[in-house]
Amino acid sequence: MSELxxxxxxxxxxxxxxxxxxPRSVQRVLELTxxxxxxxxxxxxxxxxxxxxxxxxxxxxxxxxxxxxxxxTSVGQSVVYLGINTVKxxxxxxxxxxxLPRTTAAGFDVQRYLLHSxxxxxxxxxxxxxxASGELEPGDCYVAGLLHDFGKIVLAQFLPAxxxxxxxxxxAQGIPLHEAETRIIGIDHGVVGAMLAHRWTFPVELAGCIRxxxxxxxxxxxxxxxxxxxxxxxxxxxxDSGNPWRADEAxxxxxxxxxxxxxxxxxxGELDKIVAEAMAFAQVxxx
Numbered sequence: 473m474s475e476l477x478x479x480x481x482x483x484x485x486x487x488x489x490x491x492x493x494x495p496r497s498v499q500r501v502l503e504l505t506x507x508x509x510x511x512x513x514x515x516x517x518x519x520x521x522x523x524x525x526x527x528x529x530x531x532x533x534x535x536x537x538x539x540x541x542x543x544x545t546s547v548g549q550s551v552v553y554l555g556i557n558t559v560k561x562x563x564x565x566x567x568x569x570x571x572l573p574r575t576t577a578a579g580f581d582v583q584r585y586l587l588h589s590x591x592x593x594x595x596x597x598x599x600x601x602x603x604a605s606g607e608l609e610p611g612d613c614y615v616a617g618l619l620h621d622f623g624k625i626v627l628a629q630f631l632p633a634x635x636x637x638x639x640x641x642x643x644a645q646g647i648p649l650h651e652a653e654t655r656i657i658g659i660d661h662g663v664v665g666a667m668l669a670h671r672w673t674f675p676v677e678l679a680g681c682i683r684x685x686x687x688x689x690x691x692x693x694x695x696x697x698x699x700x701x702x703x704x705x706x707x708x709x710x711x712d713s714g715n716p717w718r719a720d721e722a723x724x725x726x727x728x729x730x731x732x733x734x735x736x737x738x739x740x741g742e743l744d745k746i747v748a749e750a751m752a753f754a755q756v757x758x759x
Contacts, residue, residue, distance in 0.1 A: 480658050484667060487630035491571060494672040497522035498567040502674070505560055505611055512556045516547045519563055528566045528757070529559060537752035561614055562753070565590060568618055569757045572625060577632035578639075580624065581712055583754065588711025590750035593617030596701035598740050600693070603728055607693040616681045616698045619674075621713055623665030623682070624649075631657065639714050649715040650686040662686050699724035704733055710747055 476484070500518050504510045520526055526547060533544045533554065544550050550559050568589070572582055596617035600610035627635040634657045642652035650660035666683035677694075684690035685698055703724060706717040723731040730736065737743055 476659060476663075483631070484626075484659065484664055487626050488664070488667045488671050490630060491626060491668060491671070494571060494674075495522065495525065495567045497525060498563050499673060501560055501563055502615065505556070506609070506675070508609075512551055513548075515556060515560065516551060519547050519559070525563055525566055529562050532562055532753055532756045535752060535756050537749070537756075557611055557614075560611065561593070564615065564618060565753055566757060568622075573629050576625070576628040578628040578636045579632075580628035580635070580639075580714060582625070584712035585621070585624065585714070586711070586757075587750055587754055588705055588713045589618050589621060590753060591705045591710050591747055592620070592698070592701045594746035594750060595704055595740070595743065596697045598742055598746065599697040599701055599729075599736075602740060604693040604697060608697070612678070612694060613697045613701075616678060616685075616694055617701055619669065619678070620665065620682050620685050620698055620702070621661060622668055623661030623663065624714060626664050626668060627653070627657065627661055642715070646718060648686070648718070649713075660686060693728075696725035696728050700729050700733075700736065704737055704743070707733055708737075708743070 497518055501515055504515050504518065519529070529547065529550060530544055532538075533540065533550050538554070540553055544553065547559065569586065572586060574582065576582060593614045594617070596613035597610045600608055600613035624635070627638075635653070638652040638656040639649065641647075641656055642649045645652070650662065653660040662683050662685055666679045669679035669682050680690075681692070681694050681698065685695060685702075700723075702713070703717075703721065705711065706713065706715065709717065723729065723733070
C-alpha cells in the first residue's frame with residue numbers, strides 16, 4: 473500500500489463524506505448483536521422504530537422465496553420464523569442497498585457487485601461456523617463479507633476515471649484489482665472502505681478487516697473466512713466485484729482451509745442455497 477499524499481487524502485476524504493449515511497437503526501442493531509446475551513426483543517424494538525426498514529423486511533419474508541405458511545406482520549413474528557440473525561442480516565442488507573448508487577460514471581455494475589457481496593457475506597458466515605467455531609462470531613463474518621468491497625463504490629462514484637483505468641489496467645496485466653488501484657490511484661479500495669467504515673462509526677475491528685483484506689501481513693480467523701469466501705465466489709463467477717478469478721491465485725488460508733477450494737465448497741454444502749437467498753433478496757430489494 474502506498475502512502476497517501478495530502479492531495480489524495482483530501483480527495484478521498486471528500487469522496488467518503490459525500491457517501492450517504494448508514495442508517496442509525498442498523499448501526500444500533502449491529503452494536504446490540506455483538507452482545508450474545510442481548511435479548512432479541514431489544515433488537516426487534518430498534519428495527520420496529522424504523523418503519524421503512526420494517527416494511528422492506530416484511531416484503532422479503534413474505535415473498536415467494538420463503539413461502540411461509542402465514543403472512544408476517546410484525547418483526548417479532550419474523551424472528552420466530554427465521555431467527556434473529558436472518559432478520560439482522562436482512563436489515564443490514566437493506567441498509568447497504570440504500571446507500572448504493574443505481575449507476576456509476578465508471579461503468580461499474582452495481583447490481584452484480586451487490587450479488588457478489590451478498591454471497592460473499594453468506595459464504596463467509598458459513599465458513600466461520602464450519603471452520604472457526606469458537607474463534608469468532610459468525611455474524612461478524614457476514615458483516616465483513618457484505619461491506620468489505622464498499623471502497624470500490626466510493627472510487628467508482630467519485631473517482632470514476634481513475635477507477636475505470638485501474639480496472640482496465642488489472643485486466644490487461646492480469647493482476648489483482650487492488651494492485652492496479654495502488655499503481656493508478658495511489659491507494660486500494662480496502663483503505664477507502666475503512667475510511668467509510670470509520671465515518672459510519674462501525675467497530676474498529678470491522679474497519680481494520682476491511683482495510684487489511686488484501687494485506688498478506690494481516691491475519692485472523694475473520695480475515696481467513698472473508699478472503700476464502702471471496703475466492704470461492706469469484707471462482708464460481710457469482711456476481712462481479714470487478715476482480716475476476718485468476719488461475720494463478722494462491723489459497724489465502726491453507727492452514728485452515730487447505731488448498732482445494734472445491735473441497736471447501738463441498739464441505740459447506742450450502743452454496744446453492746446461499747446464492748438463491750442472495751438473488752431473492754436482491755430482486756425484492758429493487759422492486
